[in-house]
Amino acid sequence: MSNTGGLCSASESTMAGLSFLCCGVLLFASIFLNPISCHARFRPRDAAHKALFVFGDSLFDPGNNQYLNDSSQEGAGATVFPYGETFFKRPTGRLCDGRTVPDLIAQFANLPILPPYLQPGDHQFTDGANFASAGAGVLDNTRPGSINLRLQLSYFKDVVKSLREKLGEEEAKRVLMNAVYLFSIGGNDYFGFSQRNRVASEESEGQYVQSVIGNLTSVLKEICDLGGRKIAFQNVGPLGCVPMTKVFDPSIGSGCAEEPSSLARQHNRYLAIFLKQLETQLPGFKYAIFDYYIALGDRVANPSKYGFKEGKAACCGSGPYRGMNCGRTENGTQMFELCSNPSEYVWFDGGHTTERANTQLAQLLWDGAPPVTAPLNMKQLFSF
Known part of the structure; x- marks a missing residue:
C-alpha cells in the first residue's frame, strides 16, 4: 500500500x-x-470544575471601573503607575500593587484569574465572572456611577441567560448550583454615612445598618432563586483604621476612628445572623464568613507579628499616613511618595492592602478555621 x-x-x-x-x-x-x-460549550467530563462569581467593591475590583464612562470614578486612577507593579508588572485597574483576594482565591481553586466583567471580548463564564466595582455600595445612591450591587446582580442575570443559551437549562442549573459566590460589599455605604453624619444617633445608625442589610439580603435571595447555594463573605473591615480616614480627620493620629468601625461591627453581626437563618430555610445552602474585620485589624495593630514593618501608613500616597493621591500626577509632577518594598506594608494606598497582605488574608478565607473563617471556608465550599 x-x-x-x-x-x-x-x-x-x-x-x-x-x-x-x-x-x-x-x-x-x-x-x-x-x-x-x-x-x-462547557464539557461536563470535568465534574470537579466549579465556577467563581465575585460581587463587591474596590477590594475585589479587577479593573471594571476603567471601562465606565465616568473617569472620575474610584478605580479609574488604578490604570497608572505604580498600581500593578508587583505581580502584573503593569497597571490593570486593580487598587493594589498586585493580586487581590479574588485573584488568589481563583488560583487556589485551580481557576484562571477572572478578568473584569466589562472587559471587551469573549468570556468563559463556566469559570465564573467578577462584577466588583470600586466605590460600589449595597445601596444604589452610595456612589452614583459605580456598579452598585443591584447592577452587579443585573449583570449576573445576563450571565445566567448566556449560560442557559449555550449549555441548556439542566447543565446551566448544575453550573450555578455548584458555583461559589464571593462577596465583599458594604464598606463604602458605611464610610459614606460616617462622613455625612459626624455625630449620628444610635437610632439613625441602627436604621441605616438595617437598610443596608435589607438590600443585601434581597440580592442574596435572588441569587439563591437563580440556583446559588454556596456563599462566601469577606465581612466589612475596620473602616476607622484605613489611612484615608486619617486624611479626613488628622486628630485620629495613629489610632482609629470609632464611628465607621462601629457601623462595620453592627453590619457584621446582622450579616452572620441572616446567613445562619438562610441555612435553616434553604436546602443545600452552605456559607463561609471570613472575619476580615479582625484579621486585618490585627495586622494594622501588630504588623511585625505577621512579617510587616508598617501597619498604619500606606506604601503609596501623600498626606497623613500617605492616605491619598497614590498614582496622581499634576503637570508631569508626581504628587505621591512610594515605598521601596510594598511587601513590608499592610496598606498599599489609602484604602487598599498590598498583595502580600492580600495573600495572607486570602489564605485565611480559603482554608482558615473558626472563628476566623466559619462555619466553613472556601476550600470546603469548593469541595462540595
Missing part, C-alpha cells in the same frame, strides 16, 4: 491502531487548539 495517504493511510495490520491515534490527535486539536470551541 502506498504511503502517500499520510498518517491515516497504513497497512491493514496497523490500520485500527493508527486510526485510533488519528482520532486522538484530532480530539486533542479540537479541545486545546480551538479556544472558540472551548469557550462555546
Whole structure:
C-alpha cells in the first residue's frame, strides 16, 4: 500500500491502531487548539470544575471601573503607575500593587484569574465572572456611577441567560448550583454615612445598618432563586483604621476612628445572623464568613507579628499616613511618595492592602478555621 495517504493511510495490520491515534490527535486539536470551541460549550467530563462569581467593591475590583464612562470614578486612577507593579508588572485597574483576594482565591481553586466583567471580548463564564466595582455600595445612591450591587446582580442575570443559551437549562442549573459566590460589599455605604453624619444617633445608625442589610439580603435571595447555594463573605473591615480616614480627620493620629468601625461591627453581626437563618430555610445552602474585620485589624495593630514593618501608613500616597493621591500626577509632577518594598506594608494606598497582605488574608478565607473563617471556608465550599 502506498504511503502517500499520510498518517491515516497504513497497512491493514496497523490500520485500527493508527486510526485510533488519528482520532486522538484530532480530539486533542479540537479541545486545546480551538479556544472558540472551548469557550462555546462547557464539557461536563470535568465534574470537579466549579465556577467563581465575585460581587463587591474596590477590594475585589479587577479593573471594571476603567471601562465606565465616568473617569472620575474610584478605580479609574488604578490604570497608572505604580498600581500593578508587583505581580502584573503593569497597571490593570486593580487598587493594589498586585493580586487581590479574588485573584488568589481563583488560583487556589485551580481557576484562571477572572478578568473584569466589562472587559471587551469573549468570556468563559463556566469559570465564573467578577462584577466588583470600586466605590460600589449595597445601596444604589452610595456612589452614583459605580456598579452598585443591584447592577452587579443585573449583570449576573445576563450571565445566567448566556449560560442557559449555550449549555441548556439542566447543565446551566448544575453550573450555578455548584458555583461559589464571593462577596465583599458594604464598606463604602458605611464610610459614606460616617462622613455625612459626624455625630449620628444610635437610632439613625441602627436604621441605616438595617437598610443596608435589607438590600443585601434581597440580592442574596435572588441569587439563591437563580440556583446559588454556596456563599462566601469577606465581612466589612475596620473602616476607622484605613489611612484615608486619617486624611479626613488628622486628630485620629495613629489610632482609629470609632464611628465607621462601629457601623462595620453592627453590619457584621446582622450579616452572620441572616446567613445562619438562610441555612435553616434553604436546602443545600452552605456559607463561609471570613472575619476580615479582625484579621486585618490585627495586622494594622501588630504588623511585625505577621512579617510587616508598617501597619498604619500606606506604601503609596501623600498626606497623613500617605492616605491619598497614590498614582496622581499634576503637570508631569508626581504628587505621591512610594515605598521601596510594598511587601513590608499592610496598606498599599489609602484604602487598599498590598498583595502580600492580600495573600495572607486570602489564605485565611480559603482554608482558615473558626472563628476566623466559619462555619466553613472556601476550600470546603469548593469541595462540595
